[in-house]
Amino acid sequence: MSYEAPLKEMQFVLKELADINAIAQHPGFEDATPDMVEAILKEAGKLASLVIEPLNNIGDQQGSRLENGVVVNPDGFKEAYQQFVENGWPGLHQPTEFDGQGLPFLMQSAVSEMWNASNMAFALCPMLTAGAIEAINAHGSDEIKKTYLPKMVSGEWTGTMNLTEPQAGSDLSAVRTQATKEGDHYLIKGSKIFITWGDHEMTDNIAHLVLARLPDAPEGVKGISLFIVPKYLINEDGSLGERNDAKAVSLEHKLGIHASPTCVMSFGDETGAVGYLIGEENNGLSCMFTMMNHARLEVGMEGVGLSEGAYQHALAYAKDRTQGYSPGSEGRVSIIHHADVRRMLMQMKAFTEAGRALAYVAAGAHDHAYQSTDEKVADFQRRRMDLLTPIVKAWCTEVAQEVTSLGVQVHGGMGFIEETGAAQYMRDARIITIYEGTTGIQAGDLIGRKVLRDKGATVSELIAELNEFETTLKAQSGDDFAIMSTQFSAALKAVTESTKWVLEKGMETPHSAGAASVNYLMLMGTVLGGWLMAKSALAAQREIDAGSTDEFFKTKILTARFYAEHILPRSEAYATTVQSGVGAIMDLSIENF
Missing domain, CATH: 1.20.1410 (I/LWEQ domain)
Incomplete structure (x- = not known):
């Protein structure tokens, strides 16, 4: 996949629509100069095209699997993730106090588009970690921040979101997982489903954010608390201790994103999974929504990335595939000469560019809202961000269904054949209208x-x-x-x-x-x-x-x-x-x- 054309488009949108230059004027964002933005995008494009994208089909074919209680990821994923970490990508937008780079969320959104265009199954892992970091930073105690955030910001540890249960679905008022206080921690017992990257061997530890109820909690969503449950317990000196009572017991067999392990997680099958409270008791849903609102913008970006990937794939095929004759051309022509194929490609291109523009503008509003020193500006941008968030999440992902389907159509009958790769974009895209709220x-x-x-x-x-x-x-x-x-x-x-x-x-x-x-x-x-x-x-x-x-x-x-x-x-x-x-x-x- 080439990033030369979209890089120019991305820079144009960052400057002309999302106003990256104005965002760079906010305290803390001074490093987001035009030269820095260009350099970041170019380096992200290299990693996406040379390292992450080649694993897309491999991951789709091999999938992740559970063997003897251990999740095994497709060939090359661990090595690619280590390169991702070594190059500093997990900390791009994260707080400098935890060794992050402190760049605008808008920049994270732009590079996130590349990760998703090249390999959405891979991109889901750092995306969820970024959301978990935001929730912990906003609501965690100083001790929890000190223990977890430096490792998560660096990418050495990853994070997950554990909301859904078999009987609950999107109705979190029906959550049954229990938490019982014991000394300075809680013991968590219950199960969660649909946990993306709930287990893997790419990092030393995983921080699970888990919604659960205390024994005396009120009914409904007002009785939910949020806990951090590490895969491995952490010793006082920061080293890893014994395995916590939290594990993946099965993996879902899915339509797409086969490389991303979607886990059924079990907490407390034996002694109880040790967890620590995030925020206040019975206020977990509010804490979790910090992560969910972040994730909703990121999922909208998944729609843009998949649309871009499908468009590039279809465009390359249309330029190469020879079939039929076209008015004004001599001899047989490549199918891009046909008006209806051009219509489909233009539709894919226009939808992708509109989605990118909308997602970047919302990400820019996020930066203004949280970084502006002018209270009126911050308040206005917060309202704008709140209004745009559900539109970005839903519209960009619904559009992706149409764009990726058109990508198959451009290929004709070959689009229905897996070896062309067109169908994978459509299969992978199907989940994103469901993720983080349908x-x-x-x-x-x-x-x-x-x-x-x-x-x-x-x-x-x-x-x-x-x-x-x-x-x-x-x-x-x-x-x-x-x-x-x-x-x-x-x-x-x-x-x-x-x-x-x-x-x-x-x-x-x-x-x-x-x-x-x-x-x-x-x-x-x-x-x-x-x-x-x-x-x-x-x-x-x-x-x-x-x-x-x-x-x-x-x-x-x-x-x-x-x-x-x-x-x-x-x-x-x-x-x-x-x-x-x-x-x-x-x-x-x-x-x-």
Whole structure:
């Protein structure tokens, strides 16, 4: 996989849309200079293409397996992870007080895209560790931070998230795992399912973050506490002691991400797994959401990465595969000459670039929110980040389903054959709309907590910004921009009217918000994608007006126009479904399904 083209695109988005230069002005981020950003992206591209990507198919074919109670990873994974650690990638965004590099979250997001484009199964391991670090740093005691964070920041130890249980699924109020206090620690007993990288031999230790209940805890989510449960107990001098009573008892057989061990974890089969409280008792869900919100942005980035990988794979095939004849060309041609193949490739390209733009803008809002010294700026950016998080997570992953499926279609019948590699992107992508809360859960969060709860104040700020941009876009001359302007105005009207409908009708019946939520989220993602693509086009036109002859900028404008013509019109259909109400959804009796 080549990173030459996407590197230029990534740098463009970092500068023009996510405003990396402004982020670099915040205290602590001074090292994020343009030269440093370029160097980081180039080195990440080398590691991704030369070390991690070659293991993608190997991992898919071999998978991880459980042998005699030990998880065995595919050939090359341990060595690749050690190189990943030696090059300092786990600590890119992590706190300097624990020997991290302290660079913006936006930079971590950008390199995370490369890890996922090259090998999502591999990328899941450091992604979960980064989320665990954030939760521990935010809520752990000084002693726990001192014990765990330096090793996790360096990548010497990894971290996991243990929420789900067989009877609970996404309903964490049904969690049954028990925690009993014993001296300075707790004994954990119970089981968890779907634990990504729950066990492996790539590092010396694994820090499990586990949700459990105390004996006298109240019912529901208010009675959940969070504990850190190490695979190996840690001695007072920091050395590793005996194996804790926590182990993987089986691995799931999955549609995709075969190299990533998805474990059924058992805690306390014998004496009880030793764990230590993170945060306060019965406040575990709040602590865990620190990790989950981080993970939701990262999962959205998984969608972008997989889309980029599938696009590059399909593009290379389309340029190489000879089939049929094309008007204006002599003899048989490669399939990229055919209009419908170009349509599919453009759709893949436009969706990927729009998803990247949206994910980077959200990551940039994260940096502004937590690093700005201006309270008004920080508060605004926090609201913006909170609003965008479910959209990034759900829209970028739903889009990835379409992009990776199109990648198979570009290959034709060969796409259905595993040896071409096209199908793996589609299989690997299928989980990401489910990870960290399904699309429906993200949509419920968007419409319930982010729109209805504050009576539309935050989303109205965003729509006001879109209205200002509409005026700017209309003022730009040229046929391409006229098309973008017309389509964007229609899309803006759709999202404005749908938001008004949600605010007026969202609480009309118990099911009103739920019936509208996913289509409202898809509407928001589609329109925001159109906004950022058009914004990119304006930035590209400025470069052309300044004398640049780089074809990259012309391509940017054409891709934005394609998005406006072929994707943005979906917003009007989404708006129609949002405003159709609950009748056709809820009127049919369960017996008649």
